[in-house]
Amino acid sequence: MPIYETTDSLPSSTFDFVVVGAGAAGSVLAHRLSEDTNVTVLLLEAGPAYKEQPDLAIPSFCRIASPFTQRDWKYMSTEQKGLNGRVVPLPRGRVVGGSTALNTGDDGWSWDKIRPYMEKNEKLIIPVDEPNPSGGREPVELRRIGINYPQPYHERLLRASDEVKGGFAYSPSTSVNSGHPHGLTFWPTSIKNGTRSSAASAYLTPEVLARPNLHLLVNAHVARVVPDVAPDGRISCKTVEYFLEGQQNHLLRANAQKDLILSPGAFATPAILMRSGFGNKEHLASIGIQLVKDVPALGKRMIDHPWLGITLTVDDKATADEWMRDEKLREELLHQWQVTKSGPLSAPVGNLFAQVRLPEDSFAIQKYGDTSSEKNTPNYFAAFCNGFFGPPRELGNYLTVVISLLTPISRGSLTITSADPLAATVIDCGYLTEEHDVAIYRTAIRDVARVLRAEAWKDYVLGHTLDGINLDDDAALDTYIRSGAMSLYHNVATARMDTKSEGPGVVESKLRVKDVDGLRIVDASVLPFIPAATTQAPVYVVAERAADLIKSRRA
């Protein structure tokens, strides 16, 4: 039986490896560790099994796949000081596949060392008219739909790019993984045969789930890990306590003989550990949780990419708004997708992106210095997306320019208020609390406004949400920014890795929780800084390498 919904037929409560969370990282680990037929793996997932159904599988539907759907954990931020006190939704996938289904010092983590894991994770399918021969990898399918799948605004945007050049100059051969990812280009998207590729569809295929040594228990909510403290003070942790959906008073246990691996994501990992006695000792004492290990860094220095929209009203009856509000048209397009896996629904929401690095003499760099990790790191991206972002409007057709900060320095934190695993987690993302981030947004908005003034948009763009705002007025722009910015759902670093055993990080470079035997963390929470643009790919890469580290230790 590949997927279990109750514990009745589980062969045992003890396995070689227990992995918590079947998202991006957990799916990779379950797949790779169970390749060795001599070990047994239990994968515990709080959500249901992944089923290929339209709202998860259709690329264009990812705009309506979250937040607040059944498969969302429905996290919310606290009132954000930098966003004029607004509370923002922070969706996270609660289903096999995790958030990838919802809509992503140590030389061992250097570029040369992690590149093979990127290649292991990706299979790049080049469009027929793009003469770039560097493909041929597996298993997450990446596809650059663009030149051979034109959306109505692509051609105008390419012409606008020709007019304004600079940071928006079009570069057909730019690879997002090249180290020089600048300019406007078509981004790869994880779509195969017109269908979204997720951690579940790529790593937990029916063949993988049929392995006799892999056991996936769904609807299994992990409440905490169970630490064992020896008389000499040494801590080991190889047991989890969990309950099946709706049965929180009936706690069950699963044990790992080798490693217990936490992969429930950047919000759940610190919360589970805090409930288990790891964290800031004063905080744990204040909520009546007995301290096992003082870990002041847990839940601290969280980072996310914020995003901000500029909505354009366009004279174009082919935008996604038409099928968003017109049920009959949606049914027709759905039928087309079901029969041929093609048509507008098979296209991503947006895939023509500009990544822009601010010039050295820009105000933000002059005033705040260069805060990017590398001299080529772009400071923001502007993605041109099809349709209005939000509930469908009765009238009108729209494009949305999504501007996201790629080098934010604002930091947040996460904490719990009780030992109850169902109590809300308190998540303060700290968006735009640093002036530096707002200064980059001002530059980005002015750059995008310049692109929107290009002749190419004439008679197509009828107006946009910057109309009426004096772009020279910093205060006016700040109001626009702070009243519109949201989360791009890329939160990381809540249980960060560092390479020094005495450093402040929660895990060391082999992803073992410091000074705790048997417990590893492998998910977005260990990323020590925010990667430029994507988090899904780095999480896959971290998990691929973690699986190798674990296997090589055994060998």
Ligand SMILES: Cc1cc2nc3c(=O)[nH]c(=O)nc-3n(C[C@H](O)[C@H](O)[C@H](O)COP(=O)(O)OP(=O)(O)OC[C@H]3O[C@@H](n4cnc5c(N)ncnc54)[C@H](O)[C@@H]3O)c2cc1C
């Ligand atoms: C709506 C949305 C869209 C996104 N779009 C993109 C994108 O386009 N590009 C990109 O790069 N990144 C994107 N991301 C971010 C990306 O999906 C995440 O960075 C990535 O999935 C993180 O991987 P993870 O393994 O840490 O966590 P997840 O993939 O979230 O997986 C965690 C898993 O653990 C389970 N779990 C949690 N708590 C428990 C518990 N207590 N017990 C048992 N199981 C538990 C969850 O149900 C989930 O299945 C998006 C995220 C969201 C939410």
